Amino acid sequence: MKTALLIDSTIRGKDSRTRKLLEAFADHLSPAYKQDRLILTEEALQPLTGDFFRSRQELLEEGRLDHPRFRYARQFQQADLIVIAAPFWDLSFPALLKIYLENISLDGITFLSTADGLKGNCRAGEMIYLTTRGGFYHDSQDEQASPYLKSLCRMFGIPEFAMVDADGLDVAGYDGEEALNEGICQAAQLAASLC
Numbered sequence: 001m002k003t004a005l006l007i008d009s010t011i012r013g014k015d016s017r018t019r020k021l022l023e024a025f026a027d028h029l030s031p032a033y034k035q036d037r038l039i040l041t042e043e044a045l046q047p048l049t050g051d052f053f054r055s056r057q058e059l060l061e062e063g064r065l066d067h068p069r070f071r072y073a074r075q076f077q078q079a080d081l082i083v084i085a086a087p088f089w090d091l092s093f094p095a096l097l098k099i100y101l102e103n104i105s106l107d108g109i110t111f112l113s114t115a116d117g118l119k120g121n122c123r124a125g126e127m128i129y130l131t132t133r134g135g136f137y138h139d140s141q142d143e144q145a146s147p148y149l150k151s152l153c154r155m156f157g158i159p160e161f162a163m164v165d166a167d168g169l170d171v172a173g174y175d176g177e178e179a180l181n182e183g184i185c186q187a188a189q190l191a192a193s194l195c
């Protein structure tokens with residue numbers, strides 16, 4: 001059985017509209033996928049600072065990649081499909097997701113340093129990014145989340161990247177509800193298209 005890792009990086013819990021895209025995706029994904037869901041607000045994630053950073057470097061130098069603290073990286077590396085749901089914040093995504101990404105970007109697990117440069121080491125064939133935005137940023141050069149996630153895919157060796165985005169949800173006079181429903185449909189269709 002294949003594994004889909006659903007990384008819920010929403011912050012507003014049941015009020016989150018981005019989470020609605022994720023729920024639609026999860027509901028329409030083939031049962032051929034086992035779904036592993038990570039709700040980042042419920043995980044004890046730490047940024048890489050102080051002793052937490054130093055001990056990581058020591059563990060890496062000792063080659064102790066099986067240490068429990070690297071479990072997020074191993075889980076990410078082994079998934080067949082990666083789905084990230086994150087609201088659009090400050091032209092990118094919430095810092096909590098960056099902390100998660102810091103914790104999974106690990107030489108020897110998700111990528112390998114070689115004489116020819118970095119080589120991706122993840123199993124997934126695709127990363128799917130689900131987001132909602134207050135304003136209109138689709139195709140804007142100020143939209144900094146998807147270019148970064150695409151670059152990470154290259155670094156991790158994930159060949160495909162797809163995005164479902166619902167824009168303009170907080171714009172006065174714009175039908176944000178319809179935009180959200182359209183995004184929900186797109187997320188459902190994308191999930192249903194995967195086998």
Ligand SMILES: Cc1cc2nc3c(=O)[nH]c(=O)nc-3n(C[C@H](O)[C@H](O)[C@H](O)COP(=O)(O)O)c2cc1C
Nearest residue numbers: 012016017018087088089090091132133134135169
């Ligand atoms: C801290 C914060 C920062 C935000 N930054 C932006 C932004 O830079 N551009 C934008 O269009 N909307 C921004 N928004 C609005 C959100 O993108 C929008 O409300 C989104 O739908 C929130 O998703 P959620 O319902 O899943 O929480 C921001 C909202 C918050 C709370």
